[in-house]
Amino acid sequence: MNTEKMFGQLGASAVTTLTIRRPDDWHVHLRDGDMMKAVLPFTTSQFARAVVMPNLTPPITTVAAARAYRDRILAARPEGSDFTPLMTCYLTEETSADEVETGFQEGVWVACKLYPVGATTNSSHGVTDLARIGPVLERMERIGMPVLIHGEATDPAVDIFDRESFFIENSLQRLIKRHQGLKIVLEHVTTVEGVAIVRENATRMAATITPHHLVLNRTSLFQGGLRPNFYCLPVAKREHHRQALRRAAVSGEPCFFLGTDSAPHLREAKQAECCSAGIFCGPTALQTYAQVFDEEDSLCRLESFASCNGPSFYGLPVNHDTITLHRRRDLSDRSLQVGRSEVAKFRGGEWLAWSIGEVSE
Numbered sequence: 001m002n003t004e005k006m007f008g009q010l011g012a013s014a015v016t017t018l019t020i021r022r023p024d025d026w027h028v029h030l031r032d033g034d035m036m037k038a039v040l041p042f043t044t045s046q047f048a049r050a051v052v053m054p055n056l057t058p059p060i061t062t063v064a065a066a067r068a069y070r071d072r073i074l075a076a077r078p079e080g081s082d083f084t085p086l087m088t089c090y091l092t093e094e095t096s097a098d099e100v101e102t103g104f105q106e107g108v109w110v111a112c113k114l115y116p117v118g119a120t121t122n123s124s125h126g127v128t129d130l131a132r133i134g135p136v137l138e139r140m141e142r143i144g145m146p147v148l149i150h151g152e153a154t155d156p157a158v159d160i161f162d163r164e165s166f167f168i169e170n171s172l173q174r175l176i177k178r179h180q181g182l183k184i185v186l187e188h189v190t191t192v193e194g195v196a197i198v199r200e201n202a203t204r205m206a207a208t209i210t211p212h213h214l215v216l217n218r219t220s221l222f223q224g225g226l227r228p229n230f231y232c233l234p235v236a237k238r239e240h241h242r243q244a245l246r247r248a249a250v251s252g253e254p255c256f257f258l259g260t261d262s263a264p265h266l267r268e269a270k271q272a273e274c275c276s277a278g279i280f281c282g283p284t285a286l287q288t289y290a291q292v293f294d295e296e297d298s299l300c301r302l303e304s305f306a307s308c309n310g311p312s313f314y315g316l317p318v319n320h321d322t323i324t325l326h327r328r329r330d331l332s333d334r335s336l337q338v339g340r341s342e343v344a345k346f347r348g349g350e351w352l353a354w355s356i357g358e359v360s361e
Ligand code: DOR
Pocket: 029, 055, 120, 121, 150, 231, 232, 233, 234, 263, 264, 277, 278, 279
């Protein structure tokens, strides 16, 4: 499994089969109820573990709620699956430092998720002013618990394509200075500025990168008409930002790792007067990452990005089983039935260049 060495000898284009350590998804929305039951198998078939976002209604703000949600996920796993959900705590201005620490010490949650109020789906209980959660962040810093940040400014006067860079400049920089030991993940990074601030603080900061932000730019949202299924937050940016994300992902640098942000919404919520933000990329995530690494001539570093950098940041062991990917065209189906409705799959109806093979011990 020394993939660097293997490619050194063979040349990447000769590679038709790639076996890597089993990856993890460091950012996913599994939802609840029927939706969770429908989408979960796409995560468990690819990933050994996943960091589960807490933006349910109501949000997961207590240790008890996180335990109960974790139990529902465990009960919904497909037969024989050993998938481990890693839970998160939704930070509000009322969150107590003791509750956060209790859940962390008891191994219920691995991190807190920080949503600026109004930034995205179910973020109305989020934070209006970072100073208000100072004591909680201080405690997290002390106990080594990471904060996972949805890094977008929410002032409606800020142009939507500038929301990440504005947040970095006006909020994140200050937070980084104020909490010098806090472990931070800039979730679903989308900009040159995001990549840069993560690199500057790489000893204790990281970013997740989604498959869709590696293949879409803001023009893709309007290709031939308005594409609701490409709308997510943060919204895809200009092409040079996408190129910077691709370079970061394939660089092998430990501060960049896989996080799909797979976020399913029913068709009625996407094809609505006001379309919900979120892309259901779970079913084609690993295939898309493999394709991007292949296009960038960097398949030898897919394992670092997908399977090693995340565990190392979170202080968890890497997985010992493996997954095999094949350079073999595979037609992805368009949608997933959920109750009487359906969820459109990202890249549904497309021929994918890579397909997923076996998982082995
Ligand atoms: O596009 C998004 N969808 N971005 C988020 O931050 C949340 C997510 C969701 O929950 O639907």
